[in-house]
Amino acid sequence: MIKATEEKQEEQKHLDHVMNLIKTKEKDLKKSIKTVEGEARELNSHFFDDVKLDYDGYSTSMETALSIHQQQQLLSEREHDWQHSVKQLATIERLEKSPYFARVDFKENDQAEPETIYIGLGSFADENDHFLIYDWRAPISSIYYDGKLGEVSYNSPEGKITVDMTKKRQFMIKDGKIVNMFDTNESIGDQMLLEVLSEKSSTQMKSIVTTIQQEQNKIIRNTSAELLFVQGAAGSGKTSAILQRIAFLLYRYRGNLTSSDVIMFSPNQLFNDYIKNVLPEMGEQNMVQMTYWQFVSRRLPGMQVENLFKQFEDQTADTATSQFKDSVNFFNLVTRYAKHLNQRGVIFKNIYFRDKKKPYFAKDKIQEIYYSFNQNYKLANRIDATREELIKMLNRKIAPEVRKSWVSQAIESLSKKQLNELYDRPDQEFASEAEEEKFLGRKIVFKALQPVFEKIRHNNFINMRAQYLSFLRAVPKMTDLSKWQIDETTWAKHVEEVKDSFRNHDIHMNDVSAYLYLYDLLTGRRANFEMRYVFIDEIQDYTPFQLAYLKYNFPRAKFTMLGDLNQAIFTKDESRSLLKQISSLFDPKKTDVVQLTKSYRSTKEITDFTKQILRQGEKIEAFNRQGPKPAIWGRENDSEAIKALQGILQNNDQQKFTTAIITKDLASAKFVHEELAKMGQKTNLIATANQRLVAGDLVVPSYLAKGLEFDAVIMWDASKKTYHKLDETQLVYTITSRAMYKLDLVYTGEKSPLLPSDGKTYDEK
Numbered sequence: 001m002i003k004a005t006e007e008k009q010e011e012q013k014h015l016d017h018v019m020n021l022i023k024t025k026e027k028d029l030k031k032s033i034k035t036v037e038g039e040a041r042e043l044n045s046h047f048f049d050d051v052k053l054d055y056d057g058y059s060t061s062m063e064t065a066l067s068i069h070q071q072q073q074l075l076s077e078r079e080h081d082w083q084h085s086v087k088q089l090a091t092i093e094r095l096e097k098s099p100y101f102a103r104v105d106f107k108e109n110d111q112a113e114p115e116t117i118y119i120g121l122g123s124f125a126d127e128n129d130h131f132l133i134y135d136w137r138a139p140i141s142s143i144y145y146d147g148k149l150g151e152v153s154y155n156s157p158e159g160k161i162t163v164d165m166t167k168k169r170q171f172m173i174k175d176g177k178i179v180n181m182f183d184t185n186e187s188i189g190d191q192m193l194l195e196v197l198s199e200k201s202s203t204q205m206k207s208i209v210t211t212i213q214q215e216q217n218k219i220i221r222n223t224s225a226e227l228l229f230v231q232g233a234a235g236s237g238k239t240s241a242i243l244q245r246i247a248f249l250l251y252r253y254r255g256n257l258t259s260s261d262v263i264m265f266s267p268n269q270l271f272n273d274y275i276k277n278v279l280p281e282m283g284e285q286n287m288v289q290m291t292y293w294q295f296v297s298r299r300l301p302g303m304q305v306e307n308l309f310k311q312f313e314d315q316t317a318d319t320a321t322s323q324f325k326d327s328v329n330f331f332n333l334v335t336r337y338a339k340h341l342n343q344r345g346v347i348f349k350n351i352y353f354r355d356k357k358k359p360y361f362a363k364d365k366i367q368e369i370y371y372s373f374n375q376n377y378k379l380a381n382r383i384d385a386t387r388e389e390l391i392k393m394l395n396r397k398i399a400p401e402v403r404k405s406w407v408s409q410a411i412e413s414l415s416k417k418q419l420n421e422l423y424d425r426p427d428q429e430f431a432s433e434a435e436e437e438k439f440l441g442r443k444i445v446f447k448a449l450q451p452v453f454e455k456i457r458h459n460n461f462i463n464m465r466a467q468y469l470s471f472l473r474a475v476p477k478m479t480d481l482s483k484w485q486i487d488e489t490t491w492a493k494h495v496e497e498v499k500d501s502f503r504n505h506d507i508h509m510n511d512v513s514a515y516l517y518l519y520d521l522l523t524g525r526r527a528n529f530e531m532r533y534v535f536i537d538e539i540q541d542y543t544p545f546q547l548a549y550l551k552y553n554f555p556r557a558k559f560t561m562l563g564d565l566n567q568a569i570f571t572k573d574e575s576r577s578l579l580k581q582i583s584s585l586f587d588p589k590k591t592d593v594v595q596l597t598k599s600y601r602s603t604k605e606i607t608d609f610t611k612q613i614l615r616q617g618e619k620i621e622a623f624n625r626q627g628p629k630p631a632i633w634g635r636e637n638d639s640e641a642i643k644a645l646q647g648i649l650q651n652n653d654q655q656k657f658t659t660a661i662i663t664k665d666l667a668s669a670k671f672v673h674e675e676l677a678k679m680g681q682k683t684n685l686i687a688t689a690n691q692r693l694v695a696g697d698l699v700v701p702s703y704l705a706k707g708l709e710f711d712a713v714i715m716w717d718a719s720k721k722t723y724h725k726l727d728e729t730q731l732v733y734t735i736t737s738r739a740m741y742k743l744d745l746v747y748t749g750e751k752s753p754l755l756p757s758d759g760k761t762y763d764e765k
């Protein structure tokens with residue numbers, strides 16, 4: 001005990017020493033930032049004094065130019081210094097709150113004296129460049145996360161290095177004082193993790209750098225895989241691992257990689273809101289974030305792409321057809337179909353101008369041009385050449401158009417102001433009236449033709465909808481549909497349905513990617529070669545087709561995909577073949593698969609309960625944190641159920657828990673929200689993915705609760721009536737696994753057979 005106190009005092013002394021240095025550094029930095037700002041202001045204000053401007057001539061003299069250049073260079077040097085200092089200050093300020101969280105001692109070989117390093121959120125060195133704190137992402141820091149005492153290895157830029165780790169110590173520091181410290185032999189001691197996990201949540205996700213687990217560390221520091229696939233149980237830290245991985249990559253490749261080279265596809269907007277603080281907390285900027293829906297629909301402004309709400313509420317589609325259209329095989333069919341378009345089959349549209357009956361450019365003519373180029377032309381060149389030719393033809397049409405009567409009529413009806421706007425200069429002079437009319441006529445025609453130019457530039461002479469339908473019609477000739485249990489009549493009927501929805505400007509999620517892919521192939525739209533890393537969270541809700549399309553869009557990127565096949569709420573059982581299909585897209589030698597089986601989100605009681613929902617015996621280990629057993633409340637009717645709900649809510653509020661009431665769909669979310677309001681119980685209804693996550697109790701439909709977590713969850717209407725189909729198992733699992741500490745389930749009538757039978761019951765019937 002005495003030893004422990006002494007050690008703590010020693011550590012406190014070291015901490016005081018580091019804190020002092022940090023404070024001094026902070027002062028210095030603030031001072032130097034002020035000085036630089038002052039100098040820049042000074043430079044700016046004297047800018048024109050020092051620069052000898054030569055007002056006599058029109059052109060700037062050589063001397064003036066040089067002088068401006070020098071001045072600018074000084075300014076930009078100052079700016080560089082300033083930026084550097086500001087960045088350093090931000091790190092220092094972060095370190096000041098808690099300089100480090102761990103210490104490791106290690107020996108590089110038998111003879112050497114052990115070295116001691118401290119690990120924190122950023123690096124910090126004294127003026128002799130002696131590192132007092134190592135960034136958690138530095139190569140050596142890896143041993144803290146990775147191994148037990150004894151021999152451990154880490155990857156450094158020079159290769160693998162093995163050391164003998166002799167001590168691993170964790171600290172909890174608050175306001176410059178060591179609150180707690182423990183020595184451990186485990187990767188990251190459970191004690192520390194327990195302390196961290198017991199802290200109350202907020203509506204925002206936090207970084208986990210102090211307690212990253214060994215398996216998670218593998219995901220975070222993987223730099224070799226082209227595809228890193230992570231399968232992990234609910235709450236196993238997949239999302240956390242991605243975010244720390246991004247921070248790691250930005251550090252590891254700093255100077256070469258910025259946050260704009262990283263894109264993350266997330267399940268919905270709410271989720272983006274939920275995670276937005278994590279990277280800034282680690283001193284990094286957020287990456288580009290998007291939902292798949294945003295990714296596709298921003299390219300189709302004239303169409304409504306089926307959104308999450310519709311997708312969830314209307315799951316009537318024929319499953320055989322969906323399975324086929326969602327597959328990589330279907331993706332390959334689009335590719336094959338496009339190849340064949342090089343010989344024939346592209347469908348064109350007339351282009352009109354003024355006369356809505358007689359085309360300005362007839363589709364037959366466009367087709368003739370398109371196929372007039374020789375066999376060596378690829379689709380992309382063919383369309384470029386066609387566009388060029390059409391623009392040329394359009395330019396030739398200007399002069400004859402000017403002579404038409406509508407133009408002279410237009411000139412006559414111009415007001416003085418409109419006329420002035422057409423002249424190049426207000427006092428513009430012309431040799432004759434005819435000259436002036438010709439000048440104005442050209443201007444008017446040119447302006448009127450702009451929409452035609454635009455149509456050509458945007459490839460609007462291709463009838464994309466008809467083209468896609470023609471592809472669908474060709475499908476039975478290209479593949480044997482019976483292998484997919486689809487007969488030709490069903491397929492033909494399906495094509496008609498797609499046609500009808502196009503007429504209403506609607507496009508389904510399982511058409512949109514194929515539609516865009518075909519468009520890309522046809523028009524040679526360039527893929528994004530700059531993106532370096534693509535992260536996809538909740539992979540189980542993507543179809544193989546969508547993933548193939550993302551791969552096509554980001555050909556140079558490394559992919560990290562994370563998901564839990566047990567939480568597939570859109571693709572349901574289809575997700576089981578997902579992994580197989582994805583792996584066909586990547587080189588198996590460059591694919592790494594990591595499994596996370598331990599769940600950190602929920603108490604042992606909740607994890608043990610939720611894992612029984614899954615029937616296929618998935619490996620999920622509960623983390624040993626205690627809490628109340630899930631409670632199931634059966635009630636006679638809705639009004640009794642709402643009363644029970646209010647009781648639970650009030651109880652949760654007393655314990656200061658944030659509660660989410662999760663319903664199956666939006667209609668029941670609205671119902672619960674209103675009924676509670678009638679009883680004076682205030683909740684926030686989350687109805688769309690674009691809403692902000694606010695503090696307080698929430699009512700959320702299941703499909704918007706993806707990826708989120710709450711202190712307490714109440715599953716509304718856990719009845720047989722609402723959840724009985726076997727393929728709804730994943731949905732029930734997703735809902736119940738959002739709870740961190742307390743889980744209640746309320747139902748009327750019969751309890752859903754998908755739920756396990758244990759849990760406290762409060763049936764009152």
Ligand SMILES: Nc1ncnc2c1ncn2[C@@H]1O[C@H](COP(=O)(O)OP(=O)(O)OP(=O)(O)O)[C@@H](O)[C@H]1O
Nearest residue numbers: 208211212213234235236237238239240600601707
């Ligand atoms: N190593 C860790 N140390 C501390 N907390 C952790 C750790 N790993 C995960 N957690 C916590 O566990 C919770 C669940 O993590 P996260 O949301 O990343 O899991 P997930 O696998 O993405 O879950 P889901 O698939 O259910 O959405 C979060 O509160 C996270 O902070």
